[in-house]
Amino acid sequence: MNDVELVLRSTRVITPEGTRAASVAVADGRITAVLPYDSGVPAGARLEDFGDDVLLPGLVDTHVHVNDPGRTEWEGFWTATRAAAAGGITTLVDMPLNSLPPTTTVDHLRTKREVAAAKAHIDVGFWGGALPDNVKDLRPLHDAGVFGFKAFLSPSGVDEFPELDREQLDRSMAEIAGFGGLLIVHAEDPRHLASAPQQGGPKYADFLASRPRGAEDAAIMTLIEQARRHGARVHVLHLSSSDALPLIAEARRDGVRITVETCPHYLTLTAEEVPDGAGEFKCCPPIREAANQDLLWQALADGTIDCVVTDHSPSTADLKTDDFATAWGGISGLQLSLPAVWTEARKRGHDLEDVVRWMSTRTAQLVGLDGRKGAIAVGRDADFAVLAPDETFTVDPAALQHRNPVTAYAGRTLYGVVRSTWLRGERVVADGEFTDPKGRLLTRPS
Numbered sequence: 001m002n003d004v005e006l007v008l009r010s011t012r013v014i015t016p017e018g019t020r021a022a023s024v025a026v027a028d029g030r031i032t033a034v035l036p037y038d039s040g041v042p043a044g045a046r047l048e049d050f051g052d053d054v055l056l057p058g059l060v061d062t063h064v065h066v067n068d069p070g071r072t073e074w075e076g077f078w079t080a081t082r083a084a085a086a087g088g089i090t091t092l093v094d095m096p097l098n099s100l101p102p103t104t105t106v107d108h109l110r111t112k113r114e115v116a117a118a119k120a121h122i123d124v125g126f127w128g129g130a131l132p133d134n135v136k137d138l139r140p141l142h143d144a145g146v147f148g149f150k151a152f153l154s155p156s157g158v159d160e161f162p163e164l165d166r167e168q169l170d171r172s173m174a175e176i177a178g179f180g181g182l183l184i185v186h187a188e189d190p191r192h193l194a195s196a197p198q199q200g201g202p203k204y205a206d207f208l209a210s211r212p213r214g215a216e217d218a219a220i221m222t223l224i225e226q227a228r229r230h231g232a233r234v235h236v237l238h239l240s241s242s243d244a245l246p247l248i249a250e251a252r253r254d255g256v257r258i259t260v261e262t263c264p265h266y267l268t269l270t271a272e273e274v275p276d277g278a279g280e281f282k283c284c285p286p287i288r289e290a291a292n293q294d295l296l297w298q299a300l301a302d303g304t305i306d307c308v309v310t311d312h313s314p315s316t317a318d319l320k321t322d323d324f325a326t327a328w329g330g331i332s333g334l335q336l337s338l339p340a341v342w343t344e345a346r347k348r349g350h351d352l353e354d355v356v357r358w359m360s361t362r363t364a365q366l367v368g369l370d371g372r373k374g375a376i377a378v379g380r381d382a383d384f385a386v387l388a389p390d391e392t393f394t395v396d397p398a399a400l401q402h403r404n405p406v407t408a409y410a411g412r413t414l415y416g417v418v419r420s421t422w423l424r425g426e427r428v429v430a431d432g433e434f435t436d437p438k439g440r441l442l443t444r445p446s
């Protein structure tokens with residue numbers, strides 16, 4: 001047992017047993033004890049006292065598109081991990097597409113890891129991709145440490161990452177279930193999308209009509225049916241349609257191994273308030289009506305939705321055009337996910353423990369990192385965010401750390417200022433000042 005090097009103290013520490021005044025002892029980058037607030041500080045240890053600011057476990061964001069290498073003008077590991085750190089996120093898992101190459105072979109994974117290694121300000125893991133023609137690559141990618149496999153059921157938006165048809169999904173799922181892997185799915189049904197009115201143009205109502213809830217519901221039904229047949233573990237990405245919630249709840253009651261995430265933009269922005277022509281709000285599936293949003297919150301409260309992740313998917317500003325049909329689909333929200341969700345959560349009567357459960361504990365569980373991340377508990381990595389939950393700020397896109405100053409949250413006033421973020425016992429950012437990158441590359445614990 002190594003000597004305690006650091007003690008972090010706050011009157012409000014969020015632990016799995018609740019929020020309390022505590023002192024958290026750290027040695028060798030791990031939490032060695034959670035002690036009473038006024039415990040003595042061991043000789044040689046440094047004390048950091050945050051007073052009434054909240055000490056919470058660093059967030060684990062399992063849905064981020066870093067786009068590096070290949071589309072680094074959209075985003076990159078340097079900028080994305082700085083934005084994440086500034087927002088209280090200490091672990092991210094990178095999506096397999098929008099970078100060139102996509103993470104669909106072990107060689108490509110190696111390339112991605114080499115690029116990320118020197119630029120990561122927080123810990124970074126990788127998802128693999130399931131394509132129509134890479135079934136043979138899935139097992140090697142699993143063995144190389146990816147956390148699971150992403151598949152699309154409708155076009156992904158980039159040519160090098162084609163979607164799976166029903167048969168291909170069936171084949172990939174059988175393979176992944178065979179080695180006990182996790183399949184994560186962008187669930188919109190292509191036939192439903194094809195039969196929806198495709199107006200194009202700047203009117204948000206037309207865009208919303210072009211990506212109906214039914215497309216999500218149908219794709220999720222397919223996924224449930226196949227997961228049931230294969231006994232596979234599947235995860236629904238970025239759920240927007242509240243109509244799918246009863247299907248998911250019922251499948252789970254029947255023993256289907258299905259989990260589901262939603263995103264800050266579905267929980268905090270509504271279709272009614274998206275201005276026409278405002279491409280920064282375009283994402284797929286789309287931001288839906290306020291009544292739909294209320295049901296997503298209800299599902300978070302009752303546990304039907306497991307977790308909240310950003311789906312940070314930026315592009316250059318010129319691709320966020322005023323035509324919703326052709327604008328790049330993706331919301332830039334990495335640095336703002338915690339304050340955005342917290343602002344709405346507090347309004348709806350939730351506390352920070354709920355937010356931590358949705359954005360840290362359950363996401364760590366999803367990717368099997370819950371032995372190391374996702375809670376302030378003995379043995380876990382000393383990853384923390386220090387948050388002033390009652391302080392507000394107004395979002396200025398130019399002040400954010402991600403590469404292109406575009407965000408759907410521009411001008412909003414949000415609760416929750418992240419004062420500092422800590423990775424394995426080292427402060428990696430405080431008040432906008434960063435250290436050199438200290439992030440590590442993570443592999444799936446076997």
Ligand SMILES: [Zn+2]
Pocket residue numbers: 063065095311313
């Ligand atoms: Zn995504």
